[in-house]
Amino acid sequence: MNSKPATATLLVSCPDRKGLVAAIANFLLTYNANIMHADQHQDLSEKLFLMRVQWELEGFTLPMESFGAAFAPIAAEHQMQWRVSLSTRKPRMAIFVSKYEHCLVDLLHRWRIGELDCEIPLVISNHEDCRRIVEFNGIPFHVLPVNKDNKAEAEAEQWRLMEEAGVDFIVLARYMQVLSERFVERYPNRVINIHHSFLPAFDGAKPYHRAFARGVKLIGATSHYVTEDLDEGPIIEQEVTRISHRDSVEDLVEKGRDLEKVVLSRAVRWHIDNRVLSYSNKTVVFD
Amino acid sequence: MNSKPATATLLVSCPDRKGLVAAIANFLLTYNANIMHADQHQDLSEKLFLMRVQWELEGFTLPMESFGAAFAPIAAEHQMQWRVSLSTRKPRMAIFVSKYEHCLVDLLHRWRIGELDCEIPLVISNHEDCRRIVEFNGIPFHVLPVNKDNKAEAEAEQWRLMEEAGVDFIVLARYMQVLSERFVERYPNRVINIHHSFLPAFDGAKPYHRAFARGVKLIGATSHYVTEDLDEGPIIEQEVTRISHRDSVEDLVEKGRDLEKVVLSRAVRWHIDNRVLSYSNKTVVFD
Amino acid sequence: MNSKPATATLLVSCPDRKGLVAAIANFLLTYNANIMHADQHQDLSEKLFLMRVQWELEGFTLPMESFGAAFAPIAAEHQMQWRVSLSTRKPRMAIFVSKYEHCLVDLLHRWRIGELDCEIPLVISNHEDCRRIVEFNGIPFHVLPVNKDNKAEAEAEQWRLMEEAGVDFIVLARYMQVLSERFVERYPNRVINIHHSFLPAFDGAKPYHRAFARGVKLIGATSHYVTEDLDEGPIIEQEVTRISHRDSVEDLVEKGRDLEKVVLSRAVRWHIDNRVLSYSNKTVVFD
């Protein structure tokens, strides 16, 4: 792939007011930052200001370990929520999968050829099926069967494994178990799911069967952050494809796989690139 | 436009069994039909056979006024529901509109340049707003205000006008009144509506506002035949377009207009061309 | 439509260097500007910085008639090319058309319902065909027949009419005459054309016939600024639609009309909103 320069990316959200762009731009200029990309958005209804700015580390005169202290006064003055990430530190992604392997295989391939700039310290599944392809990629594969009786223990073990592996975020690549509230609260805006319908249509079970029964002319897929409410979390990306009366449910499942792969991989990609900010159950995806 | 030869189009649906294609093809061949296009579909789950066949009238040795009698034995043998249409007899379309004129203007323009091969004997509205553009196109414009008290009388008057005008089917071009059950039963599969969402998502009122609130990344439009259940009828066509966090509700409304125009006009076009067969709340749209 | 606040929009392009965002943000902050939207882009290969910033006029303490003088030092220091536009002053658009009316009708309707925030002081054609629809919209319609012998005089008369009407930019809505080099030089990046193919494929004449002959599976349309080289100017927008072996050339023409309308109207819309910056035969379309 293309070798990109080392950069820092700052994500900010705060109440909208005058001078925010200038404040941030001046702060960075003080330390000689070479801004490579900046994008901001105002939500007028919520009076919210959101910004993403990315600059080169080379030539930036503020040591990043001191960034927090140096930026604190500005953040305090404007009541900013913020986080900064370094391209030199790859985020660590855990993949959860059940039996359908298409999203998993797609993510692993994109990772292998450098499309996804992250580490994958482990894959967790409730079935053995995907072991071979995961281990082919040199990634540890953990099988933790889950049922209604052992869910709590299973999740506890999942957490242990993820702590051990220093996981930053989780991708549910067609993982067929519902996560507990405690699990979700533990990883706010850090669990990405793929739902195989155009939400909010056909949320819940068997969306392709219901799409077939309803006779829609397009089917879709939706990637979103997981919240307490199943399929209700902030939508990151959606895509659709055309179907016709000639398509059986099996054809829908097959066409849907291509949607699921693309829609999930985009969301993962954007999350890794720190492009996604979530607020009031929506997302801003910065260009 | 391109001058097309005079044709007859036969639409058939019946229980699926062997020999149906041969039976119809042989019948037409007996009278020397030059088949220009034929398309069929089997719904395996419903064991249903559906066919559309179009042939040139020139050289067809069976007078069309005798078609019914000649075809009856085959229809009876195979329990066919069927109808035949002649390109020489343009269907007569009534347009219902309220205040939003974009779909109306689009339909009228397509009709004027020959895209829609129909007659438009009248436009009915519950408001005066669209009179000028309708009359510019030389079409009678009738205003019938509707409210909960006069709905029955208003519909009675609508029917009278449509009988008088020999209307075959009705297009609701953003008509903001709910039709009564009696109205809908009177025109089965002959009332086409445009709903400004990707059904079944956001059925009912204010779909753009709800799409905005939900933070979807695509918005859609759906054309369907009207049934007793609002927004539940057989879907004829759907389309979507991409939106982003930058789009306000007003932007959604604006982008949605382009969807509504295209999706409604396709449905109307296909209905006029006798391409649409409806069964078990779905449609087959023949190529 | 939605009543938007009065705003100023600044478009800047200059050699890329550090501090440009801060310089502009600080300048605007000095005069208490409430920035509603800002977007910038760096072309790394060309070392070029491009920015669009929009702010509310209400509360902006610098009188806009003094903007140029006040901004001059910054512009000079950074070798900026820039222009500023006020939402309170609608740009004046001339439409050129020949016989095909679909793009014209589409633009006029969008203008009538407020989608296109501009004035249309005149429509110029080399044929009488579109007079009625133009005059229905209350716009002066001028017919200037053009042939190889009178081209120079015809263009001179076109210029006279446009000067008289204070035209800012020109839209060629399927205008079937090639403009002279002198004409194009007179309106740099101010003449928008719609070409009925996915450029650079099928540039020149009869694109739909050639697309049909080549057996492509998608057809397209392209809107671009007109330059000396026919169909070679900076592309503003493109869109495609699917076709199949069932589509005749006439079907392509028909499906193409929907593309042409949408693609041209987007380009016009973005040009009016000062979203388009052109450099090295490309465009940046700011969000």
Add this chain to the structure above:
Amino acid sequence: MNSKPATATLLVSCPDRKGLVAAIANFLLTYNANIMHADQHQDLSEKLFLMRVQWELEGFTLPMESFGAAFAPIAAEHQMQWRVSLSTRKPRMAIFVSKYEHCLVDLLHRWRIGELDCEIPLVISNHEDCRRIVEFNGIPFHVLPVNKDNKAEAEAEQWRLMEEAGVDFIVLARYMQVLSERFVERYPNRVINIHHSFLPAFDGAKPYHRAFARGVKLIGATSHYVTEDLDEGPIIEQEVTRISHRDSVEDLVEKGRDLEKVVLSRAVRWHIDNRVLSYSNKTVVFD
């Protein structure tokens, strides 16, 4: 996947005339065929009739080994070119690849999960790079370096390997060598290539770089049968995706990979399903 019944598929092309549908339908009915799907097309300009008909083998009273003899009289009478395929006999596909593995990996995965109903007896490459993933899938991997001096011998060896493996058709999954005329003539309409542009735009080398330079707003991919003229063969499928001024050439390459995978896999799928008929440098893709 879904277990489908055993079927035969007949592809026919001949001069268009009356009675062709009846002739074929009657022939099949004679032997009690249960037609599952039939689709035909007339090319009016070429006066050509093309048909695809698929029926269940169960209950079909004509032994398939006698099909040719039994169908011969009808074929002769109507000057039909025809071929029949059995779902019980999977076509044997050779994949040619160089260093880019994304299309290869995609095809192998679709094959593994049953999307592609074929055998893959071998993969041939001019580089070692893809050995591991190919052998992971249990498929023999042959490396035959090719250069201008040894091309003839290399192709001879490729042919030997393919004869040995009983290959029916070849997929060039980003294979970076031009095939000789002799090679192409040997496999008419049996070599499928993926070109990484929206043909005829940017045929030849470096399409993404040229798309970037031209400033197009959409990029595409095209799958086609290989003929003597590079990138000029009959197009099977095309797709595009949107890009913006923010996308570098590397971004185009990355977005393009997703197009290439989908567009190539569709073409391969349709070829395997006997849906593609080629004539006068175009394709008909039957539904």
